[in-house]
Amino acid sequence: MKIQPPLSILVLHGPNLNLLGQREPQIYGALSLATIDSRLKAEAALLLVDIVTAQSNHEGVLVDKIHEALGRHQGILINPGAYTHTSVALRDAIAGVGLPAVEVHLSNVYRREEFRHHSYIAPVAVGQISGFGANSYLLGLRALVYHLQEGQGEGKEQGKS
Numbered sequence: 001m002k003i004q005p006p007l008s009i010l011v012l013h014g015p016n017l018n019l020l021g022q023r024e025p026q027i028y029g030a031l032s033l034a035t036i037d038s039r040l041k042a043e044a045a046l047l048l049v050d051i052v053t054a055q056s057n058h059e060g061v062l063v064d065k066i067h068e069a070l071g072r073h074q075g076i077l078i079n080p081g082a083y084t085h086t087s088v089a090l091r092d093a094i095a096g097v098g099l100p101a102v103e104v105h106l107s108n109v110y111r112r113e114e115f116r117h118h119s120y121i122a123p124v125a126v127g128q129i130s131g132f133g134a135n136s137y138l139l140g141l142r143a144l145v146y147h148l149q150e151g152q153g154e155g156k157e158q159g160k161s
Contacts, residue, residue, distance in 0.1 A: 010073040013055035014081030029133045066093040075144045076101040091120040104140040105130035
């Protein structure tokens with residue numbers, strides 16, 4: 001019997017998320033990014049998966065991280081921040097590597113300004129979770145792990161519902 005290595009998930013945090021805990025806590029909550037990453041690592045341990053986290057305010061760095069995920073990780077959990085609404089480059093990178101991705105947001109973007117209602121990422125993600133604060137990340141991680149472990153055999157291909 002061949003022993004499978006644990007799943008590995010890349011967690012990407014987009015622009016301004018390094019300011020969590022300070023930046024508009026009434027919208028984004030009082031937890032720091034370090035605290036969110038710590039909670040994600042604890043959840044990953046419970047799920048028996050590995051995670052690697054990264055944050056950047058630079059679109060190209062995020063694109064490079066997505067490219068580097070190919071062959072290293074089995075899925076991507078991403079909060080693209082403001083790039084959600086503007087970045088065809090992130091969308092194309094996710095589509096290009098073909099790894100299942102889950103898009104997460106701390107706030108419910110659909111209850112906010114109209115320009116936040118459009119996501120370039122959603123059409124290439126297997127799912128999207130928003131509005132649950134830091135728990136959006138934990139829910140997104142659980143959903144992605146479930147998709148990778150169980151959901152693939154149920155005819156749910158990336159980008160199709």
